[in-house]
Amino acid sequence: MTCTEDFRQLARRRVPRMFYDYADSGSWTESTYRANEADLQLLKFCQRVAVDFSQRSTASCLLGEPVVIPAALAPTGLTGMQHADGEIHAARAAERFGIPFTLSTMSVCSIEDVAAHVTRPFWFQLYVMRDREFINGLIDRARAAGCSALMVTLDLQVSSQRHKDIKNGLTTPPRLTLANIADMMTRPYWCQGMLRTKRRSFGNIIGHARGVTNIRSMAAWTAEQFDPTLSWQDLAWIKERWGGKLIVKGIMDARDARLAVQAGADALVVSNHGGRQLDGAPSSVAALPAIARAVGDEIEVWMDGGIRTGQDILRALALGARGVLMGRAFLYALGAYGEAGVRRCLELIAKELDLTMAFCGRTRIEDVDRSVLVNPGLWD
Secondary structure (H helix, E strand, O other), X not given: OOOHHHHHHHHHHHOOHXXXXXXXXXXXXXXXXXXXXXXXXXXXXXXXXXXOOOOOEXXXXXXXXXXXXXXXXXXXXXXXXXXXXXXXXXXHHHHHHOOOEEEOOOOOOOHHHHHOOOOOOOEEEEEOEOOHHHHHHHHHHHHHOOOOEEEEEOOOOOOOOOHHHHHHOOOOOOXXXXXXXXXXXXXXXXXXXXXXXXXXXXXXXXXXXXXXXXXXXXXXXXXXXXOOOOOOOHHHHHHHHHOOEEEEEEEOOHHHHHHHHHOOOOEEEEOOHHHOOOOOOOOHHHHHHHHHHHHOOOOEEEEEOOOOOHHHHHHHHHOOOOEEEEOHHHHHHHHHHHHHHHHHHHHHXXXXXXXXXXXXXXXXXXXXXXXXEOOOOOOO
């Protein structure tokens, strides 16, 4: 394995189609999903020579936490369906490598499961649902588990249509058609792992939400729970209930970035949900410069969407991001080789970042700015 693409190719062979497609697809025409990667590649580096870069470091800080590279693993739903106990494997790999892991509300392994298998705090991502009693309970559970930051996702008040999920029968619970069963049986690596684990449902919800005792009762509950009335005012009670570091994810407009600052968030994530919500929206990197200018140093600005390499991280930093979130890159590695795959993928990305910094004549993350790019004004 030499790059993220190698992991993607192997994961495609090892993970059942319905779960691989869930991770590796976007909404409707998937134009925004593709643009997230393609637009990053449009940014070209300015190579410098005869610069002493013998002593260089990719280390940085996110929300005051030291990190080996300025990145964190993004919250991703159904991670435990890419690989058995997937959230636990990814969290351990992130911890051992030296970056934060973010657990999704829609995870297979519960908050408590993950906390029992790591020794350092991780982050928890929150979807705000109609059942505020359940949400308060989730926040309390995240605090009890020692989570060091709460990430509130704001761009899933309604869910977009994802054609591949519909065609694959990826519902809650998944529709076990003959085609899906046959496809799973051709994935022995995945099946062996699933047979060894008891974690096959939504650990943060089943047994915790009122009336949700199994995956079928959860289907009816979930259909009614995403809250279209969610507003910036709701962040006030979330912030008060949580009492710790707060991140808001799903910002694609400078006006919303200003509102995030006013709401008291500690960090915001420029994100179009990986191209899985509003198809036809700009790529995350295209939206990044205006948002970074709008808030300056008042809040940490991170970017999510299309990050597959260390070079992509450097591009995002050059346009004003303090750090990035990586989702699909680690999911490919997880599906391919579990915890060892995620660790190896992170090592490769870190090496790519380190070498590209050297070619651009930079020795510290703090020194990365727009001058590392030949065409930094592409989206100004």
